[in-house]
Amino acid sequence: xxxxxxxxxxxxxxxxxxxxxxxxxxxxxxxxxxxxxxxxxxxxxxxxxxxxxxxxxxxxxxxxxxxxxxxxxxxxxxxxxxxxxxxxxxxxxxxxxxxxxxxxxxxxxxxxxxxxxx
Amino acid sequence: xxxxxxxxxxxxxxxxxxxxxxxxxxxxxxxxxxxxxxxxxxxxxxxxxxxxxxxxxxxxxxxxxxxxxxxxxxxxxxxxxxxxxxxxxxxxxxxxxxxxxxxxxxxxxxxxx
Numbered sequence: 001x002x003x004x005x006x007x008x009x010x011x012x013x014x015x016x017x018x019x020x021x022x023x024x025x026x027x028x029x030x031x032x033x034x035x036x037x038x039x040x041x042x043x044x045x046x047x048x049x050x051x052x053x054x055x056x057x058x059x060x061x062x063x064x065x066x067x068x069x070x071x072x073x074x075x076x077x078x079x080x081x082x083x084x085x086x087x088x089x090x091x092x093x094x095x096x097x098x099x100x101x102x103x104x105x106x107x108x109x110x111x112x113x114x115x116x117x118x
Numbered sequence: 119x120x121x122x123x124x125x126x127x128x129x130x131x132x133x134x135x136x137x138x139x140x141x142x143x144x145x146x147x148x149x150x151x152x153x154x155x156x157x158x159x160x161x162x163x164x165x166x167x168x169x170x171x172x173x174x175x176x177x178x179x180x181x182x183x184x185x186x187x188x189x190x191x192x193x194x195x196x197x198x199x200x201x202x203x204x205x206x207x208x209x210x211x212x213x214x215x216x217x218x219x220x221x222x223x224x225x226x227x228x229x230x231x
Contacts, residue, residue, distance in 0.1 A: 035219070037222075043206050043208075043224060043225040044223070045210070045222035046222070047220070047221060047222070050219055091160055091161075105166075106163070108160035111158075111160055
């Protein structure tokens with residue numbers, strides 16, 4: 001079963017507007033972390049934001065915020081005031097901790113390609 | 119400094135060649151990773167080194183051979199590759215067990231002819 005689902009293969013947004021990229025996940029582990037990465041055409045994966053499963057507050061990092069709805073198992077990325085440089089592929093990812101406390105693999109969704117229009 | 123460096127940036131090699139990809143980090147991270155990424159796909163984990171020991175090998179063919187000479191360096195030795203091995207190879211590091219964020223390098227674009 002797919003653990004990370006990103007249902008939007010591509011999105012367009014007007015410069016200076018906000019955009020939400022969807023991510024849903026599936027896990028039975030109570031302890032996990034959720035991540036968003038940005039990958040420009042140059043190829044580098046840039047870490048954007050992290051949300052822990054026990055965090056009470058939604059994570060924010062500058063123009064990025066993570067809308068974490070635990071009961072719905074969703075972790076949507078909100079980018080405010082889009083810029084042309086935000087055009088890239090965005091990956092949602094999850095990491096589980098097993099009951100032994102060791103680190104699981106980072107599992108990626110298929111990604112959403114965001115294009116910012118001037 | 120959250121930088122992971124990778125060399126070379128681009129590599130073209132024949133199927134009989136032997137080459138190596140290099141990755142370096144100076145963040146004191148004790149876990150390092152190799153990923154393979156085909157075009158328009160998410161990265162796929164290949165290997166994980168934790169405290170310089172190979173902890174995960176995701177059933178990768180033996181023509182890929184990882185090496186971790188010390189806590190800052192990670193190599194991927196390539197031998198007798200196939201054209202389908204052409205991809206972006208990404209290195210990443212994280213603080214280690216219990217730490218979540220992985221920091222990625224810029225990748226090496228490999229073409230096998």
